[in-house]
Amino acid sequence: MTRTGIDWTMRVTTTGVGAAILAVAAVLPWPAVAAERGEPTYTRDIAPILQRSCQKCHRPSSMAPMSLMTYDEVRPWARSIKQRTGLGSPVGVMPPWFIDKSVGIQDFKDDTSLSPEEIELIARWVDNGAPRGNPADLPPARVFTGANEWDIGEPDLIVTTPAITMAAAAPDWWGALEPVPLGLGEDRYVSAMQVKEFSDAAGGVGGKFIFHHALMTMIDENGDTFGDYGWPNTTTGRFGWTFDPEVGRYVRGGSSLLYHSVHMHANGEDTTAYLKVAFKFHPAGYRPTKQLGSLGFGTPDVDLRPMEANQAFEFYMTLDEHTRMTTFGPHMHAPGVRFCIEAIYGGRSETLNCAGYDHNWIRAYLYDDHAAPLLPRGTILRGTGYFDNTPANPNVVDPRNWTGFGHRSIDNMLLHIGPAITLTEEEFLAEVAARRESLGLAAGETVIGCPLCGVSRFPDKRPAQDQDQQ
Numbered sequence: 001m002t003r004t005g006i007d008w009t010m011r012v013t014t015t016g017v018g019a020a021i022l023a024v025a026a027v028l029p030w031p032a033v034a035a036e037r038g039e040p041t042y043t044r045d046i047a048p049i050l051q052r053s054c055q056k057c058h059r060p061s062s063m064a065p066m067s068l069m070t071y072d073e074v075r076p077w078a079r080s081i082k083q084r085t086g087l088g089s090p091v092g093v094m095p096p097w098f099i100d101k102s103v104g105i106q107d108f109k110d111d112t113s114l115s116p117e118e119i120e121l122i123a124r125w126v127d128n129g130a131p132r133g134n135p136a137d138l139p140p141a142r143v144f145t146g147a148n149e150w151d152i153g154e155p156d157l158i159v160t161t162p163a164i165t166m167a168a169a170a171p172d173w174w175g176a177l178e179p180v181p182l183g184l185g186e187d188r189y190v191s192a193m194q195v196k197e198f199s200d201a202a203g204g205v206g207g208k209f210i211f212h213h214a215l216m217t218m219i220d221e222n223g224d225t226f227g228d229y230g231w232p233n234t235t236t237g238r239f240g241w242t243f244d245p246e247v248g249r250y251v252r253g254g255s256s257l258l259y260h261s262v263h264m265h266a267n268g269e270d271t272t273a274y275l276k277v278a279f280k281f282h283p284a285g286y287r288p289t290k291q292l293g294s295l296g297f298g299t300p301d302v303d304l305r306p307m308e309a310n311q312a313f314e315f316y317m318t319l320d321e322h323t324r325m326t327t328f329g330p331h332m333h334a335p336g337v338r339f340c341i342e343a344i345y346g347g348r349s350e351t352l353n354c355a356g357y358d359h360n361w362i363r364a365y366l367y368d369d370h371a372a373p374l375l376p377r378g379t380i381l382r383g384t385g386y387f388d389n390t391p392a393n394p395n396v397v398d399p400r401n402w403t404g405f406g407h408r409s410i411d412n413m414l415l416h417i418g419p420a421i422t423l424t425e426e427e428f429l430a431e432v433a434a435r436r437e438s439l440g441l442a443a444g445e446t447v448i449g450c451p452l453c454g455v456s457r458f459p460d461k462r463p464a465q466d467q468d469q470q
């Protein structure tokens with residue numbers, strides 16, 4: 001397990017704005033000189049990195065504490081940026097992307113992680129005094145959606161939940177919200193959705209959140225749930241979900257949105273907040289072309305000894321359908337530090353992915369289409385969670401305690417959460433063949449995540465009795 005403790009005292013002292021400005025000023029050389037020497041500058045080297053990997057969160061009315069949109073906004077944070085991007089361990093690293101790059105599949109949608117060269121470049125820029133550089137080098141500003149716009153595009157329907165008020169200092173609250181009718185006269189399929197918390201606390205959108213997370217479902221006119229799939233969990237700061245176009249999610253005409261479980265927390269200010277849930281629909285008449293599956297599986301069997309690092313627990317699932325795994329979704333709680341998933345098929349066992357874990361972030365990683373694991377029926381998925389129940393893990397409140405399974409963050413969880421696509425035999429064989437072709441695999445050659453890509457001859461389609469006679 002690769003993980004180093006983070007020096008908590010250092011993190012706190014470097015985050016003070018004043019301290020950071022003083023520290024930067026003290027080592028600041030003449031910026032133009034740095035630029036002439038070919039040293040990294042903000043305008044040429046750093047701004048493009050921040051645009052790609054940081055600004056989605058570090059901008060006004062998003063989730064991060066400060067904006068990193070302009071040089072003047074970035075400069076006071078220079079030393080802190082060097083420290084956070086260079087941490088190397090999951091807890092606190094920026095951007096919060098924890099995939100272990102030394103093992104498994106590396107092709108993900110929206111991969112904003114920094115390369116070792118970029119991390120080094122940022123460090124060098126900061127050590128040189130964080131020079132601005134030539135204004136002409138600055139790339140055009142990246143344009144983001146505004147506080148009242150939606151990342152999924154113009155919604156077809158926006159539903160507003162009842163409001164909840166939390167006192168400035170109050171214990172956490174769990175409960176259900178009253179259902180809200182969608183007002184749909186006909187059945188539709190959802191193509192994308194997004195949830196935003198609006199509140200009267202300072203900042204409005206992206207201000208001080210009180211919804212920790214919210215679990216939703218849909219109910220029909222009789223109050224019964226329908227659809228054999230779950231809806232995504234809303235957690236603070238999520239940007240929205242665009243569902244795979246092959247598997248839109250069904251809502252019935254006359255149905256209502258039900259938040260059956262919300263978890264609220266106080267934010268230090270009396271706050272009333274509600275959720276706005278935006279939906280985009282497929283055109284009327286759309287039908288899914290594939291079947292939505294789920295790779296939600298785990299174990300309640302996590303007994304953590306006190307004051308001990310590197311405790312590992314495993315859990316398993318056997319696939320009873322051919323499956324395209326679209327999402328890698330590690331889920332643990334505060335003591336979790338690393339999560340791996342392996343696929344075992346026949347005599348072959350391969351690590352699909354490992355990721356560090358920081359319970360301040362619940363991340364799902366979406367595979368690129370050409371890299372999503374194609375797993376045959378009968379594959380055994382083995383998950384392994386690694387836990388650090390010592391003072392070296394800053395997310396653990398009191399590591400002197402034994403802890404077991406439970407819903408609170410200080411209890412444990414160990415599961416994989418994520419949608420998948422279930423494939424028929426025909427679809428599966430076609431996708432494996434297409435994968436082999438698109439990757440240009442030679443006979444017998446295979447890649448991680450496609451255990452049958454190397455098989456030159458698939459089980460043929462002769463009637464079962466023929467095969468029995470062999």
Ligand code: HEC
Nearest residue numbers: 015053054057063064065077080081084085092094095096
């Ligand atoms: C997914 C959203 C997200 C992305 C992407 C992201 N950040 Fe952050 N960042 C946050 C949040 C939320 C916090 C506050 C929580 C924390 O400190 O971990 C934060 C905190 C920080 C801090 C510490 C601020 C303090 O108070 O000390 C720094 C520095 C930072 N980010 C820099 C970056 C840089 C540089 C990048 C890109 C290379 C980046 N972040 C990418 C969301 C993000």
